[in-house]
Amino acid sequence: MLSQIRPALVMITMMTLLTGVAYPLAMTGVSQVLFADQANGSLLTREGKAIGSTLVAQAFTDPGYFQPRPSAANYDGASSTGSNLGPTSAALRQRIGADATRLASENPSMPVPVDLVTTSGSGLDPDISPAAASFQVPRIAKARGLESGQVQRLVWENVKGHTFGLLGEPRVNVLALNLALDAVAPRRAPATQPGEPVAVNSTDR
Numbered sequence: 001m002l003s004q005i006r007p008a009l010v011m012i013t014m015m016t017l018l019t020g021v022a023y024p025l026a027m028t029g030v031s032q033v034l035f036a037d038q039a040n041g042s043l044l045t046r047e048g049k050a051i052g053s054t055l056v057a058q059a060f061t062d063p064g065y066f067q068p069r070p071s072a073a074n075y076d077g078a079s080s081t082g083s084n085l086g087p088t089s090a091a092l093r094q095r096i097g098a099d100a101t102r103l104a105s106e107n108p109s110m111p112v113p114v115d116l117v118t119t120s121g122s123g124l125d126p127d128i129s130p131a132a133a134s135f136q137v138p139r140i141a142k143a144r145g146l147e148s149g150q151v152q153r154l155v156w157e158n159v160k161g162h163t164f165g166l167l168g169e170p171r172v173n174v175l176a177l178n179l180a181l182d183a184v185a186p187r188r189a190p191a192t193q194p195g196e197p198v199a200v201n202s203t204d205r
Contacts, residue, residue: 044175046182052175057126060178064143064187066128066136068174069115070099073123080122106139127171130159144185154180 031039042054052058057068059075068075072083085092099117113132133155141148158177161170181187 044179046179051179053126054173054176055126057124058175060174062143062187063139065178065181066133066140066172066174067116068128069125069132070095070117070119071123072119075124077124080124082121082123083119103135107135109138110135126175127160127173130155130170130172133158133172133177140181144181144187146185150184151181154184 028039037043043050044052044054056077057071057075059071060067073079073081083092096117100112103112103116113129113135115129116132116135134152137148137151137155140146141151144151154177155172158172158180159170160173162168
């Protein structure tokens with residue numbers, strides 16, 4: 001009886017050690033050596049303190065900061081979700097209409113980029129399009145007392161192209177751009193800086 005069970009027990013033990021211990025440890029070691037930044041959450045720091053991740057959106061309501069896409073999850077990384085509202089939803093049309101009107105009043109000279117009034121599937125999209133970033137330049141320049149051209153240059157300097165040269169669309173990471181903005185023109189306002197809790201904008205619910 002034992003001779004029949006022994007091979008199964010040996011196999012279970014070996015596979016447990018291989019797939020449950022050796023493989024995870026090996027992958028952790030490789031990732032820490034070759035991809036330490038990504039393996040540890042792609043965190044951004046300021047003055048040695050982690051203030052956020054390039055992978056997760058934060059809410060910015062201060063007019064002196066670039067703002068991300070609306071979020072159906074209130075920018076809560078623990079409750080990633082979409083709004084589940086379809087194109088026939090009156091609530092969705094009302095919310096988009098209100099946001100579009102508000103944004104148009106901030107910059108009447110440009111059409112409102114679609115990603116500034118639509119939520120992503122996760123509610124945590126950390127990036128916006130270059131057009132969405134450029135749309136916000138006049139507001140930010142006014143709030144910070146900067147030249148629009150100076151702020152626009154920061155936008156172009158932070159544009160990331162197609163992944164591997166062909167996948168996805170050009171994009172701008174909102175948190176990284178706001179940190180670059182603070183480096184040029186420091187802004188000290190309570191509860192509105194990167195990494196600090198802020199009030200969120202209207203979102204789909």
